[in-house]
Amino acid sequence: MFASLKLRNYRLFFWGGLVSNIGTWMARIAQTWLVLTILTDHSATAVGYVTGLQFLPMVLLGAWGGAVADRFPKRVILIWTQVLLAINAAMLAVLVLLNVTELWHVYALALMQGVITTVDNPSRQAFASEMVPPALLPNAVGLNSTSFNGARLVGPAVAGLMIAVAGVGPSLLINAFTFLPVIAALAAMDASQLTPAPIRRGRGSVREGLRYVAGRPDIQLVMFIVFMLGTFGMNFQITNALMATEVFGKGADAYGILGSIMAVGSLTAALMAARRPRPRLSMMLGALLGFAIATFALALAPTYEVFALLLIPVGLTALTVMTTANASVQLTTEPVMRGRVMALYMMIFLGGTPLGAPMIGWIGDVWGARWTVLIGAIATAAAFMVGMFFALRRNDWRLPSWRELRGTPDPAQLDPEEA
Numbered sequence: 001m002f003a004s005l006k007l008r009n010y011r012l013f014f015w016g017g018l019v020s021n022i023g024t025w026m027a028r029i030a031q032t033w034l035v036l037t038i039l040t041d042h043s044a045t046a047v048g049y050v051t052g053l054q055f056l057p058m059v060l061l062g063a064w065g066g067a068v069a070d071r072f073p074k075r076v077i078l079i080w081t082q083v084l085l086a087i088n089a090a091m092l093a094v095l096v097l098l099n100v101t102e103l104w105h106v107y108a109l110a111l112m113q114g115v116i117t118t119v120d121n122p123s124r125q126a127f128a129s130e131m132v133p134p135a136l137l138p139n140a141v142g143l144n145s146t147s148f149n150g151a152r153l154v155g156p157a158v159a160g161l162m163i164a165v166a167g168v169g170p171s172l173l174i175n176a177f178t179f180l181p182v183i184a185a186l187a188a189m190d191a192s193q194l195t196p197a198p199i200r201r202g203r204g205s206v207r208e209g210l211r212y213v214a215g216r217p218d219i220q221l222v223m224f225i226v227f228m229l230g231t232f233g234m235n236f237q238i239t240n241a242l243m244a245t246e247v248f249g250k251g252a253d254a255y256g257i258l259g260s261i262m263a264v265g266s267l268t269a270a271l272m273a274a275r276r277p278r279p280r281l282s283m284m285l286g287a288l289l290g291f292a293i294a295t296f297a298l299a300l301a302p303t304y305e306v307f308a309l310l311l312i313p314v315g316l317t318a319l320t321v322m323t324t325a326n327a328s329v330q331l332t333t334e335p336v337m338r339g340r341v342m343a344l345y346m347m348i349f350l351g352g353t354p355l356g357a358p359m360i361g362w363i364g365d366v367w368g369a370r371w372t373v374l375i376g377a378i379a380t381a382a383a384f385m386v387g388m389f390f391a392l393r394r395n396d397w398r399l400p401s402w403r404e405l406r407g408t409p410d411p412a413q414l415d416p417e418e419a
Helices: 008-039 044-071 074-097 103-131 134-166 169-177 179-188 205-214 217-233 236-247 252-275 281-299 304-331 335-351 353-366 369-394
Strands: none
Touching (some): 008 074, 008 134, 008 169, 008 252, 044 103, 044 205, 044 236, 044 353, 074 103, 074 169, 074 179, 103 134, 134 169, 134 252, 134 304, 169 179, 205 217, 205 335, 217 281, 217 304, 217 335, 217 369, 236 304, 236 353, 236 369, 252 304, 281 304, 281 369, 304 335
């Protein structure tokens, strides 16, 4: 389960990222609470705009970010993007602590974060394949999710309690400092132990990525599924806040705890993913159906306690879909194209948020909080039906590696129990 952690470079990246992810989750809770209760009078639409602005650059610049990831050393890119993200986080923290924050400040800094993340995300995703051999890539993807969701167990709850006691400023300031461990980890890596893909230079690299995906219907299906999930089903930054405050009448501490409870399911899924040597379409579709059912039940939850408990299967199934999708795209993509394809993947997954988040926020303001959750159930159920049609039409439930597609042996063998 923890095979990738035996490699020093990945071990540094994992632990540095874990600390940084705790800060990220604290900042997410604090920023949402800042906009929802301090800068506006519980405007879900404003929260949706902030979330949308964070991901809008992924739509506009996502393919370019992947080209950058393929053109320059990914470790160097990540060091610089982490430094810039730390500065961006510190600016918001200072504005809040000085009590001079206005809504447009949050909008502007959210957009700037999105621009930086456009380069950071594809570089980070593709960097996993440089730290570990192909046979360990699904394990590394699962452990990356373990780090992110392990931090989710701690970050939201700590942020919620800290907001209740000291306000939103301290949580935002802590986030700025938590970028330092991952920067130090990247700087301390042994470059000789990395296996970078060939660096492609010249024009047309973005078009090559688009052309590559256009010829791969299996990758197109995965991207469609993550688009539907990311656009309509993964707006918990908005939906949990609305359900906690408007439906159940809770405060910041109870809102923060919801994120940590959801992480129980997400962390379980991440640990399971770390044990699976190869992703399968059947696993992705089964988890997608489970997410649709669990989210439908979540929308109808009669009490805060029931809502909180239902977040566990929601988190488990959502993370299972995402880790399976992520690993499948990386394993089915040739190394020289991986940065650009992962950029397109992240552009589809995160890029739907500028459309979905404001829409979900508007739905919350007009129709009520429960509809913001129900829309996710309906959309992912539709995506499941499309995926089933694809699988039944092809009569193929596997997600082959790029080596299989080229007719060469694949070092990552199928688990007999999953064959």
